[in-house]
Amino acid sequence: MTAIIQLEHVCKTFAGKKAVNNVSFSIHPGEIVAILGPNGAGKTTTLNMLLGLLKPTQGTLRLFGLEPGSTEVRKRIGAMLQEVSVMDRLKVSELIQLIRSYYPNPLAVDELLTITGLSREDQNRFAEKLSGGQKRSLGFALALAGNPDLLFFDEPTVGLDISARRRFWEQAGKLAEQGKTIVFTTHYLQEADDFAKRILLFDKGELIADGTPDEIKSRILKPSVSFFSPLAEDELGAKLASLPMVEEWYFRDGRTFVSTGDTDAALIALIREGFPLHQIRIDSGRLDDAFEQLTHQEEKTR
Incomplete structure (x- = not known):
């Protein structure tokens, strides 16, 4: 099976310091992968390179066999970042329609609302007036707007209450069942244990463990x-x-x-x-x- 993500000996250096050091891994279609690590481990830098926001200092990185950040790649990915920023004075419905218009085969609005839990009333509100939890739901909707094959979630449940967090993972699980590939970061390790089929554990910029949650636990516990x-x-x-x-x-x-x-x-x-x-x-x-x-x-x- 052809890898949907491929990293080979990737390094990223800032001011002479390696934030990511000689990292290699591949991710195949349909996998659910958690990228974990303590603060400063290199996981966010790796995620930003996958999204095409940063370029590797050394090594090769490909999504769908192409350069991250290329138009063809962007058509097939969706991202929900930790900080959800929205355009002022646009209503939720206007923002969703705007993002949908960028993609050749977007998800229907009704389906986006069902998946993310945004209500009809929410659609008519200005995006900047939403609560923190509602902004997370909007970020989820925008990540899904283009009907992507590959989804990136960066700390997706930060600030959500228990019921909202449970709903998010239930819906993410349904997306995975449809064949979507999901890569996410989280500080809630129980989420990774429950949801991820594979974990990439980073520390000091290096990949120190790669396996299922049970494999990683059984390795030393x-x-x-x-x-x-x-x-x-x-x-x-x-x-x-x-x-x-x-x-x-x-x-x-x-x-x-x-x-x-x-x-x-x-x-x-x-x-x-x-x-x-x-x-x-x-x-x-x-x-x-x-x-x-x-x-x-x-x-x-x-």
Whole structure:
């Protein structure tokens, strides 16, 4: 399958400092990819190069086999950036119609309203008078206006409440089911864990991990059994040390976490040994834990 996005040894330098350093990856049609990393990791610079807003200092970058920023590429992409800026004194309906007019096969207005949750009343309001959440919905509508094959979302749910955030991802999921390719950044790691099929993890300008959320978590995180127990931590730790399948343990917010390669065997052993425990939970590891450990590992190896 031909890659829809292709980066080969891409670097971007500002004032002698590499914001992106020797990054290579490809993304194929229909993928849902999260670009993650701490502040200053290079993810926004990479996104701006993909959008044609910046040019690489070194390396090659292609979308649909073409230069980012070319007219043919722009016809096939849509972008929702973190800061939604709108033209003053244009109504929502006028702004949507304006953006639709730039594309050869735009989405129908009714479909845009259904997907983004903008109401008929919203259409008649001046865009600059919208609330923060409504502006995010408008940004979503403008990104979709041209019926793009490839969508870029930069921190798309910042400032949205829980219900609006859930609605956004439900609609984005439906777009993915239609075959759209989606690339997004987010600081809400649970969103990446729930929605992305693949994660590109950046740190210090380099790509340090590439895989599914489960692959990235399993790379460094062991599954765990967690529970509450009335035993003191010292006593509980001494008992856990005697169990061969227990690799390590730690305490967080009153809950005991036991890392193990076999959660079934560990749980059976805990019960057989008569450990007083309740509210038992099996965890496969959290993406934020993997994120933290991977970025810290990279710091230690530099």
